[in-house]
Amino acid sequence: MLEGLVFLLIGLQLPAIVADLHGYTTNQLLLYSVTVSVVTILIRILWVFFSTYYPRLLGWSTASDTDDRATAVDWRNVLIVAWTGTRGVLSLATALALPLTLSSGQGFVQRPLILFLSFVVILVTLVLQGMSLPLLIRLLGLPPQTDQARTDQALELLLASRSLAYLENDFPLDLRGELKQTLVRRYRALVHELDATLYQTYSAPDLVTDQGLVNQQWAAERALGHYQQTLLVALATEKHFSDEVLRTAERRIDLAMARLDASEQAAPG
Known part of the structure; x- marks a missing residue:
């Protein structure tokens, strides 16, 4: 229900948001979209790898060698976890909560751009990463097991x-x-x-x-x-x-x- 509500909000808000982006050129919007999407994906990957391996990297693991092999995590599985999942939903909720005007009565100038970039991040992580996931699994050569x-x-x-x-x-x-x-x-x-x-x-x-x-x-x-x-x-x-x-x-x-x-x-x- 929440995911359906998110896409409903996107469908209702996006036409009006795009109409308010008249101050930006197509090249600027494309550059901002690619930059924010790439940074978001890279941060997600780095964070998942760090949270998976930081106990061993910092020397906090005290398990024996056999225990390490038993609980070892294949880096390929970690990469797949880092590649999956839709990002930007919480950012969209925060962006939608931004006021239309400032306390001085002036309009919130960059609000449409923030909303637009939130939409783009959701679209890229949902469509691009989602559709490329089977290809990534084949390239990594993971065995077909649960x-x-x-x-x-x-x-x-x-x-x-x-x-x-x-x-x-x-x-x-x-x-x-x-x-x-x-x-x-x-x-x-x-x-x-x-x-x-x-x-x-x-x-x-x-x-x-x-x-x-x-x-x-x-x-x-x-x-x-x-x-x-x-x-x-x-x-x-x-x-x-x-x-x-x-x-x-x-x-x-x-x-x-x-x-x-x-x-x-x-x-x-």
């Missing part, structure tokens, strides 16, 4: 790498025999596969057959599940991933925990 799926995979890699570090360094359970090393090998293989291709279905074989070690395996997997749930809560406060992506990972962990409960209940004895 951001949602790729972000899910990046979060899976982050959870696996953090879980591996937790298992190797701070795991609270004293596991018998080779069980801990088997779990470590499983998570190392998972991290390696995810890091190589960002996602690949991984199905680990049954670790042990001895019931005593099976019980320990279940306890270890439950501890890792609780750790990953705690990690998701921490990631939610850091805003690296969207709520939807975090909820998807949470459902995946909850399902694994539910299957673990079912396995324990079905176990003999």
Whole structure:
């Protein structure tokens, strides 16, 4: 509704605004339009890149190398975000709020020019950038995949790498025999596969057959599940991933925990 109102205002105001531009030549209006549009687009691009990468540029990022790869943002995606979106709507609202006359009673001389340039910025960013977006995507060579799926995979890699570090360094359970090393090998293989291709279905074989070690395996997997749930809560406060992506990972962990409960209940004895 708001976008419709904006274009309605443009349609109603533009003929009168153009009629009031009699003090400017066509070349002047063209020069002003190109200059303002180019500056607006460049500032948008610079700001999006800066807001995306400034924590790493200023040394504020403390994540590990694996975490950096998991949460890394492709500069091509950043450029597409910077290229999309209509600019000038807020400027148009501000320009329309300018008074017709000054306090002295004299007319606001450059008001028609300001309104006209606001219209031009909206037109350029909507039509020129919008129509060139498919060409830009093809030139950048982005693979045909959804951001949602790729972000899910990046979060899976982050959870696996953090879980591996937790298992190797701070795991609270004293596991018998080779069980801990088997779990470590499983998570190392998972991290390696995810890091190589960002996602690949991984199905680990049954670790042990001895019931005593099976019980320990279940306890270890439950501890890792609780750790990953705690990690998701921490990631939610850091805003690296969207709520939807975090909820998807949470459902995946909850399902694994539910299957673990079912396995324990079905176990003999």
